[in-house]
Amino acid sequence: MFIDSHCHLxxxxxxxxxxxxxxxxxxxxxxxxxxxxxxxxxxxHIDDVLSIAKRFQQVxxxxxxxxxxxxxxxxxxxxxxxxxxxxxxxxxxxxxxxxYYGKEHKDIQIERFKRHLLASQACxxxxxxxxxxxxxxxxxxxKEYSDPEIxxxxxxxxxxxxxxSKAIEHNFYISFSGIVTFKNAAELREVAKxxxxxxxxxxxxxxxxxxxxxxxxxxxPKYVPEVAKCLAELKGVPIxxxxxxxxxxxxxxxxxx
Numbered sequence: 001m002f003i004d005s006h007c008h009l010x011x012x013x014x015x016x017x018x019x020x021x022x023x024x025x026x027x028x029x030x031x032x033x034x035x036x037x038x039x040x041x042x043x044x045h046i047d048d049v050l051s052i053a054k055r056f057q058q059v060x061x062x063x064x065x066x067x068x069x070x071x072x073x074x075x076x077x078x079x080x081x082x083x084x085x086x087x088x089x090x091x092x093x094x095x096x097x098x099x100y101y102g103k104e105h106k107d108i109q110i111e112r113f114k115r116h117l118l119a120s121q122a123c124x125x126x127x128x129x130x131x132x133x134x135x136x137x138x139x140x141x142x143k144e145y146s147d148p149e150i151x152x153x154x155x156x157x158x159x160x161x162x163x164x165s166k167a168i169e170h171n172f173y174i175s176f177s178g179i180v181t182f183k184n185a186a187e188l189r190e191v192a193k194x195x196x197x198x199x200x201x202x203x204x205x206x207x208x209x210x211x212x213x214x215x216x217x218x219x220x221p222k223y224v225p226e227v228a229k230c231l232a233e234l235k236g237v238p239i240x241x242x243x244x245x246x247x248x249x250x251x252x253x254x255x256x257x
Contacts, residue, residue: 001034002228002243003250004221005175006094006128006155006203009038009059010048013207013218025056028221032243034058035250036221039094039128039155041066043073046083053088060254062091062128064116067098067109075112080119090254092120093128094155097141100133110137117145120152124257127152129172135163142170150257156205161191168199173253175201178211178219181230193234197245201253202227 009021017023028036039062040049046063053061063083065075080092095116097109120127129152131138138154146152151171156179157164164174174195180188192200202224204211210219211226225239228246232239 001247002032002202002224003035003037003247004028004033004204004206004224005037005153005201005246005250006039006177007036007206007221008041008208009036009052009221010045011207012220021052022056024220024222025059028224029058031222031225033221033224034247035060037062037091037254039091040064041094042069043075043079043083050083050086050088054086059088060090061086061088062093063089064093064095064128065112066094067096067112067130068102070102070105070108075115077115077119077122080116081123084119084123084125089125091126091128091152092116092123093152094130095127096130097134097138098130098132103133110141113141114145117141120150121145121147124150126150126253126257129154130156131159131163135159139163139166142167142172146170151253153201153253155201155203156209157191158188159191160187161194164191164195168196173199173201173249175203176227176231177203177205178209178215178223178227181211181226182215183212189230189234192231197235197237197241198249200231200246201249202231202242202246
């Protein structure tokens with residue numbers, strides 16, 4: 001069975017399911033996906049994220065504010081800790097730094113990322129990190145403000161092996177999305193070959209970034225096996241090995257504290 005370690009169930013396109021999210025989750029289960037982590041990107045819609053996690057036994061949630069979310073409620077450390085109290089909340093985030101789209105908000109992003117990292121330490125729940133074109137600052141803040149015993153994950157990873165290896169040294173996991181299947185992602189596939197199996201997660205980041213052969217369509221959790229299939233080919237191991245190891249990694253990261 002596979003685990004979709006990062007999806008946005010509150011944002012799925014549900015037209016093909018007559019608007020019924022339970023059918024999308026059932027479709028994922030039928031495709032072999034046993035657990036899903038529904039990740040928050042702001043606090044304005046956190047009730048939607050938490051209600052989905054509470055409604056479905058196989059769904060878990062995170063609480064946090066995406067670095068690209070502006071003109072929204074700023075998360076305090078205390079607010080993040082308060083929201084993380086639910087048993088269904090297993091992570092803080094997604095948070096991080098995105099200088100590709102939001103470099104003009106660099107200072108805001110850095111201070112917000114710090115608060116998430118400190119909240120992660122306080123509630124002892126791992127942090128989900130979004131990073132794009134912000135390698136040095138991301139690694140610096142992780143080293144300074146995260147606890148290696150709790151650690152976290154660099155999700156939807158698209159950076160280089162140097163960044164991946166340094167994050168792994170701090171006990172972080174590296175998560176691959178459908179991007180790794182894209183024809184123009186040869187460099188990322190080379191990185192994936194180097195990431196140890198015991199430090200790897202898989203995700204859809206749905207409804208975004210549908211993997212080949214579904215690229216261009218709205219993404220959903222039932223497509224996460226396509227990511228595993230690609231990684232299995234890169235690693236030269238059976239897809240069952242990817243499913244087993246990434247599921248074990250998910251439990252080691254999110255349920256070991």
